Amino acid sequence: MVNTFSFSCSVCGRCCNSPPSMTLAELFRHPDRFIGCIAIGRVARWRPGQRLHVGRHEAVLDEADCAAFEVLADTLLYRAGDTFSIVAQGFDYPSLARCPALADDGRCAIHLQGKPLTCEVVPLDPLVPDSLQHLVLAERGSSAIYVGSACVQEGKRDDAALLVDEGRIADPHAKDALARRRRALEQERAIWTQAVFEALRSDLFDSPAALARIPAGGFLTISLVPALLSVAAASSRCRELCIDYIDSQLALIERSIVQALTRRRLDDRPVTQQLRGFANAYRHAKARLVDAAAIEQHNGTQALRPDIEAYLSGAVH
Known part of the structure; x- marks a missing residue:
């Protein structure tokens, strides 16, 4: 099974189909462009021996995979029975199907004026261990959003940068962006997300009825x-x-x-x-x-x- 992927951004704007996750500081930097909200998601916990399937790609989790996930969970996520993510997020009408920073020519209007760090991380996922990022890419590469863009390709390519190679982030720029996004999420935890988690614990995280509002594979969006x-x-x-x-x-x-x-x-x-x-x-x-x-x-x-x-x-x- 191919666990190696290459990536080449064609600047088609297809992945800019909704407002991005952002830090609170990034929202403050663009108060007239992005409506801010808090996005709360339920994150599945992984166990050794568990099988993950993405199309024809499969991974059987081992102790190292689960330990790597626990490290991320301890620093970036929140536990209250289940595991949750709490992030600042841009918010807009889904019917628009575009990021508020996407210009008419399909390019980012704030690329040089404080583009959110999470955009640099695309198509990787900071909440997934490096060893399993190939599954993230397999899913993105087969999604309707990316079909036809050819930005995510299996294997090594002459016309694209090698992004993930057998459990490691091969591209140094992507590796750096992923590390910076994780540090930013950790900083957010110290600045406000831990405090918000504690403030919402009794009314949301300790209430099964309230937690039912978080859709499977989606987010509960609340006011900032x-x-x-x-x-x-x-x-x-x-x-x-x-x-x-x-x-x-x-x-x-x-x-x-x-x-x-x-x-x-x-x-x-x-x-x-x-x-x-x-x-x-x-x-x-x-x-x-x-x-x-x-x-x-x-x-x-x-x-x-x-x-x-x-x-x-x-x-x-």
Whole structure:
């Protein structure tokens, strides 16, 4: 079985068919382009001897594969009975079938202005051990999105970079991007995702009924507000940045809804309803932050997490 894949990006834009996963800092860098949300996914746990099938490709997991997954889970994922991913995510109408940063010519409009790191990782998956990335590529190569693009090819090719070769990431640029994305997710954990996990534990992660809202193979998308409230508590500067971000998001959501109403698509209605919910949550959060600013000004309290202030301040230019 061929476990070697090559990759050559043709800049066709087919993989840019939805908003990407992003760090909170990346969302703050593009507040007028990407509507932010939190995406929560259920991640399957692996066991030695388990067989994974992707088309004609198969892998029987061994102890090393499962140990590698556990290392990723310990640093990037969250456990509450099951295992979960919590990431910041761009959000938009699926009917548009495009990333908000995709220009009319099929190229990325922000390629040189802070393109999300996750885009550099494509077509690899940072939550999958390196030894099994060939299965990720086999799945992507056979998906309807990639069919005809010929960007993912089995074996070694003269016209494409060798990406994965028998359980290792062969391309140095891809290896570096994968490592940087994993470090970014680990940093997100320290900045806000661990705090959000704990805040949502009783209402979501410890509730079987609530967890049923997470679709198999998909994500539960919720407002970004829990993340904003968490980082806003770090300092007055963080709170100001969060209020500015909320203002930009409210304007962007309003524009997006107006455009959707013009399209008159029935399948847009659930997303419009969810966006209105996001906007309502943002307005309530802004009121809380404004009240907190008044209290802080009166009491003279100081920043507790200068690392978070540096993280958000560095994202805003």
